[in-house]
Amino acid sequence: MARRHTGNHTSYWHSRRIPGMSLLRADFRHHDYGSHTHDAYVIAVTESGGAEIRNRNVVRKVGAATLFVSNPDERQSARMGDSGRWRYRAFYLAQPAIGDLARRFGTNTLPHLQESMLDDGDLIGRFDRLHRVLETEQDDLLADELVADAFGRLFERYGDGRRSKIPAGRDAVVSRLIALMRERHAENLSLDQLAGLAGLTSFQLIGLFKRTVGLTPHAYxxxxxxxxxxxxxxxxxxxxxxxxxxxxxxxxxxNKHFRRCYGITPLQFAQAARAG
Known part of the structure; x- marks a missing residue:
């Protein structure tokens, strides 16, 4: 009798052809992504099964008929719920790949994507094919053409021209605190310290972050x-x-936070970086 597959399997690697682009092939039987962000565009093609995804305060069940996309720094989470399996392929497009694609399209930056859940069978097919070609890394010209074609159509159909790196509507106080947190992330920052810098109580600071960012200061x-x-x-x-x-x-x-938010371990990520 064949052994039933009950575990999770992931493969993660960096594209040798396109610096700044990473790819994931995942096959989950049980996994939920906690709320997290990426400093990259994320594009995911579901091959079978699905999950309930939350992005931009929109919650929707995503399966093989829906392409999931998100802009850099957008908060997202996913839960499999009653789905017995979730098999998908994903792209993570960070710098310098963002800059490289922008130059290919003759712009200074890539557009902001207006929607997250795209019922676009044409794009699903193009990104599925692109992922499989990049996985083999054998035909350079074909890979270049498919990259330009898939991403070009995505941004042409669903981009609105705004810079993705600047989330809209963020409170100025929160923006200053985020800049400080990025600069001093390795320090043992306290909630009281951050609240004092903002001239707020700790309770007020938590509420402000949750209203403008969707996360608590600690989670961010x-x-x-x-x-x-x-x-x-x-x-x-x-x-x-x-x-x-x-x-x-x-x-x-x-290890705990990496696995919970990204679905892979830091070791897998490091091995992919070395291989790339």
């Missing part, structure tokens, strides 16, 4: 630290050193 700082850890891991730093440099108390804390 975790995402900043995860992005910092990715930066160090891409450059070959050891896992423990990357955890401490990013502001986590130890490697175990990095």
């Amino acid at each position: 700082l975790v995402h900043i630290r995860l992005n910092a850890a990715c930066h160090f891991l891409r450059r070959g730093h050891l896992l423990a050193d990357s955890a401490l440099a990013a502001g986590f108390c130890d490697q175990a804390a990095l």
Whole structure:
């Protein structure tokens, strides 16, 4: 009798052809993504099963007929719920790939995507084919053509021209605090310290962050630290050193948050960086 597949399997790698583009092939039987952000555009093609995804305060069940996309720094989460399996392919388009694609399209930056859940079978087919070609990395010209075609059509159909890197409507006080958190993410920042810098009580600060960002200050700082850890891991730093440099108390804390938010381990990410 064949053994039934009951575990989770993921493959994660960086494209050798396109610096700044990472790819994930996931097959989940049980996994929920906690609320998190990426410093990248995310495009995901579901092959079978599905999950309930929350993005921009919109919650929708996504399956094979829906392409999920998000802009850099947008908060998202996912839960499989009653779905017995979720198999999908995903792209993560960060710098310098964002700049490279913008130059290909003759612009200074890529557009802001207006929607997250796209019922667009044509685009689903194009991104599915692109992912499979990039996985083999064998035909350079074909890969270049498919990248320009898939992303060009995505931004042409659903982009509105605004800069994605600047979330709309963010409170000026929160923007200043986020800049400080990015600069001092490795320090042991306290809620009282941040509230004092904003001239608010701790309770007021939490409410302000949740209204403007959708996360508490602590949760947002975790995402900043995860992005910092990715930066160090891409450059070959050891896992423990990357955890401490990013502001986590130890490697175990990095492992916990990384797995919960990204669906892979820091080791998988580091191995993909070395291979790329």
